[in-house]
Amino acid sequence: MFFFFGPEYNLFENSNSLDLDVFIYDSSKIIHISTAGMKLINSLEEINYFSYTSNLNQVLKYRRKFNSERNNILERDNITSIESYFYFFDLMAKRGFHSYDKVDIDNSEDYNFQLISKPILNRKLIINDKIELGNLDSLSSFNYNLNFIRAKKDFPIDFKQFNINEYI
Numbered sequence: 001m002f003f004f005f006g007p008e009y010n011l012f013e014n015s016n017s018l019d020l021d022v023f024i025y026d027s028s029k030i031i032h033i034s035t036a037g038m039k040l041i042n043s044l045e046e047i048n049y050f051s052y053t054s055n056l057n058q059v060l061k062y063r064r065k066f067n068s069e070r071n072n073i074l075e076r077d078n079i080t081s082i083e084s085y086f087y088f089f090d091l092m093a094k095r096g097f098h099s100y101d102k103v104d105i106d107n108s109e110d111y112n113f114q115l116i117s118k119p120i121l122n123r124k125l126i127i128n129d130k131i132e133l134g135n136l137d138s139l140s141s142f143n144y145n146l147n148f149i150r151a152k153k154d155f156p157i158d159f160k161q162f163n164i165n166e167y168i
Contacts, residue, residue: 020034021033021034021035021055021056021059022034022035023059023097023146023148024151024155024168025127025148025150025151026153026154026155028133028134028154029097029121029133029134029154029155029157030096030097030144030148031098031100031155032059032089032092032097032098032099032100033099033100033102033164034099034100034102036102037108038102038109038110039108039109054146054147055146055147058145059097059146062095062096062144063095065095065142066093066094066096066119066120066122067094067119068093068117068118068119068120069093069118069120070086070116070117071115071117072159073159074116074159076103086116086117089116089117093117093118093119094119095119096119096121096125096134096142096144097119098118098119098155099117100114100115100116100164101113103161111163112161112162113161113162113163113164114160114162115155115156115158115159118157121135122135122138123135123140124138124140124141125141125142125144126142126144127143127144127148128143128144128148151167152168153167155167
């Protein structure tokens with residue numbers, strides 16, 4: 001999940017061999033997805049080296065400000081250590097992101113995803129000093145200066161599997 005590439009590297013052409021971390025927002029939340037080697041489709045084709053590297057570096061600098069909730073109905077048969085698996089998704093949730101993973105990591109053309117960890121939103125989330133999400137009634141806020149991709153519709157907030165094609 002921590003890949004850094006030179007500016008000449010084409011993320012789109014090599015997406016099916018990488019586990020990229022992509023940042024999206026919908027009408028109520030900010031979202032992290034781990035692509036797990038899926039072929040980039042739809043709006044994810046917008047990802048480029050500069051925004052990818054900038055986003056990931058910035059997110060890793062954010063403080064962990066949120067409590068989080070884990071998926072208790074995780075549907076995976078390839079996990080060797082549950083704590084190791086959850087580590088990065090929990091890290092993203094503690095930074096305010098609803099964090100999703102691809103279900104079948106062995107099939108690059110399968111687009112089923114599942115929410116793995118989510119924050120308990122007790123403050124307002126602001127994207128690039130403009131878009132307000134999260135707990136809009138809160139006097140406390142956190143600003144995210146990232147290059148987000150806008151989702152076509154709101155991502156699910158339950159832990160059931162879904163096809164990401166409808167959302168990106």
